[in-house]
Amino acid sequence: MNHAGAYFLSLCVDAPHLPSLHEKLVRAAAITNLKTGLTICSPTDPAVAALEELDILQKMNVHPSAFVWTHAQMEKDKSLHVKAAHMGTWVSLDGIGWGEFENYADSIDNLRAAGLLNRVLISHDAGWYKPDEKHGGNFTGFTNIFTQLLPFLKKKGFTESDINQLLLKNPAEAFGITIRKLA
Numbered sequence: 001m002n003h004a005g006a007y008f009l010s011l012c013v014d015a016p017h018l019p020s021l022h023e024k025l026v027r028a029a030a031i032t033n034l035k036t037g038l039t040i041c042s043p044t045d046p047a048v049a050a051l052e053e054l055d056i057l058q059k060m061n062v063h064p065s066a067f068v069w070t071h072a073q074m075e076k077d078k079s080l081h082v083k084a085a086h087m088g089t090w091v092s093l094d095g096i097g098w099g100e101f102e103n104y105a106d107s108i109d110n111l112r113a114a115g116l117l118n119r120v121l122i123s124h125d126a127g128w129y130k131p132d133e134k135h136g137g138n139f140t141g142f143t144n145i146f147t148q149l150l151p152f153l154k155k156k157g158f159t160e161s162d163i164n165q166l167l168l169k170n171p172a173e174a175f176g177i178t179i180r181k182l183a
Helices: 020-036 047-059 078-087 101-113 144-155 160-174
Strands: 008-010 039-043 067-070 090-093 120-122
Touching (some): 008 020, 020 039, 039 047, 047 067, 047 078, 078 090, 078 101, 090 101, 101 120, 120 160
Parallel strands (some): 008 039, 039 067, 090 120
């Protein structure tokens, strides 16, 4: 059987601080990561909880580059994006399929200005078939990165090399299956 595709561990934290159950889940993800090399993704809001997750992972010898803070766009304090990226984690700005393109461009440009474009991931996080709605609801396509976001980035001076970093290099590095331990 062909198992082609991206594999990763997924957690979800939506609390100001990590509850003890979530701390256990993060530790379990760390153990699994150190055995398998699978990247750990966690939609986390607010940033405080994401930084707590990173602290647990580091205490368990997992390098921050094995962690993707997904839905980081929910954190309005962009300095916390920079702080997390400086630590070595991936900052994933998702939901680009739903709009606010200029805000996404500003967040990405802020990370680029800090020399951290190589720690940024982006996604549409769109689609969403809704079986309880007629015809599955209003489908949001997977083109807004290309038709909406990239023009904003180009206006901010993003080069083809910058765009390749975002669309090709960063995802390949973030989701490569490799055990990443602290030195």
